[in-house]
Amino acid sequence: MKKEYHYGFKVHIICDVKTELPIGYNVLAANSDEKKAMIELLENLPSRITSRMEHLMPDRGYDSTEMIRAAKAAGIIPIVDIRNCRKDGEATKQYKDTDIVYDFKGNVYMVDDKGEQRRMHYEGYDRQKQFFMVIRIALWYTDDRLGLPL
Secondary structure, X not given: OOOXXXXXXXXXXXXXXXXXXXXXXXXXXXXXXXXXXXXXXXXXXXXXXXXXXXXXXXOHHHOOHHHHHHHHHOOOEEOOOOOXXXXXXXXXXXXXXXXXXXOOOOOEEEEOOOOOEEEOOOOOOEOOOOEOOOOOOOHHHOOHHHOOOO
């Protein structure tokens, strides 16, 4: 039997969306942690570059509380597609002290008396009752990992 070894590398690149030119990059082993690589990249960027950066939009592989905090510390608003990695195993979270719950995909549900979830959606204006209700949940106020400033 013959053993073969293949070595791989990952390139982490931060690009300017207007010019499509790289601002910073690093090359690491393929088994390296993406989140730590992004934190290292952000910490090593010169302040003249980070001061002009408004947003950081990495893919969900970079989603971590530490990376979010590193970006915010540099004055950058991170917008990361989040992973549902709650340690409590819950699929939804309750919104304040209401019977409304939400998930990380942005779905909002009303929980009835039987404990069943009914997805909330806009059904239009009720002319007979002259009433409509809009509920907006600012998820970034409830979870720091969602990327918007507090």
